[in-house]
Amino acid sequence: VLLEAQKELVDYKGLGISVLEMSHRTSDFTKILNTAENLMRELLNIPENYKVIFLQGGGSGQFSAVPLNLIGLKEGRHADYVVTGAWSAKAAKEAEKYAKVNIVHPKLGTYTNIPDPSTWNLNPDASYVYYCANETVHGVEFDFVPDVKGAVLVCDMSSNFLSRPVDVSKFGVIFAGAQKNVGCAGVTVVIVREDLLGFALKECPVVLDYKTQVTNGSLYNTPPCYSIYIMGLVLEWIKNNGGAAAMDKLSLIKSRMIYDIIDKSNGFYV
Structure with missing residues (x-):
């Protein structure tokens, strides 16, 4: 990926300019954008009733965007949060600005495990249920998709996005900062079910309004063009190397190398 980016840095496909200086309104960038979306849809088998948008602001921006776009789905402005580490805790704190947040389990003294879903x-009146699939700070990862009884499920998948196959249809919204798994910093992927569009609060900044961004094809404002280009290269690499299922196998191979050493350390590493 880096070698391909290096080769095209100064002269992208014979155009005589770099993607870094390319207008986001040109047909050439539209091709880059569409290629990235099509690869994303193919790799995750994203259903047709889901929209893919490429935004800015990182995961922290989505901590605000999620309640701003979804809390209006039901009256009362209630939201359920599963807090299993630093990232979901930050998301819940941000959501409190716009919603009545219910932490669905007793407060955890330490973040070392996933509370038993039973x-x-x-809250049946919650507009959505939110969780973080992998808490990188505390090392806590869900090995299942929560059953939320038909509620709108929102997931921060930043750190394990495309590391394994996932059934997108189980979610209302998935978001992921590209810098963790599928590119460089600057672009955040949002996958949103189309029936959830159009409920943004009036105070929602227009650049965070999912419907506005979907309607404008991620081009309402100037997008992070080069980050989207790099992401497209990474997605192509993932596809050429077997897709999400192959990434899962590769991760297991790499993790076994580490855990085998830990297991054989006679307690030195725990």
Whole structure:
């Protein structure tokens, strides 16, 4: 990927300019954008009733965007949060600006495990249920998709996005900062079910409004063009190397190398 980017840095496909200086309104960039989306759809088998948008602001921007876009789905402005580490805790704190946040389990003293879902107290009036699939700071990862009884499920997948196959149809919204798994910093992928569009609060900044961004094909404002280009190269690499299922196998091989050393350390590493 880096070698391909290096080769095209100064002269992208014979155009005489770099993607870095390319207008986002040109047909050439439209091809880059469409290629990235099509690869994303293919690799994740994204259903047709889901929209893919490429935004800015990182995961932290989505901590605001999620409640701003979804809390209006139901009256009362309630939202359920599963807090299993630093990132979901930050998301819940941000959501409190716009919603009545219910932490669905007793407050955890330490972030070392996923609370038993049978103990979760889900609010039937909640507009959505939010969780972070992999908490990188505390090393806590979900090995299952929560059953939220038909509620709108929102997931921060930043750090394990495209590391394995996932059934997108189980979610209302998936978002992921590209810098963790599928590119460089600057672009955030949002996958949103189309029936959830159009409920943004009036105070929602227009650049965070999912419907506005979908309607404008991620081009309402100037997008992070080069980051989208790099992401497209990474997605192509993933496809050429077997897709999400192959990434899962590769991750297991790499993790076994580490865990085998830990297991054989006679307690030195725990």
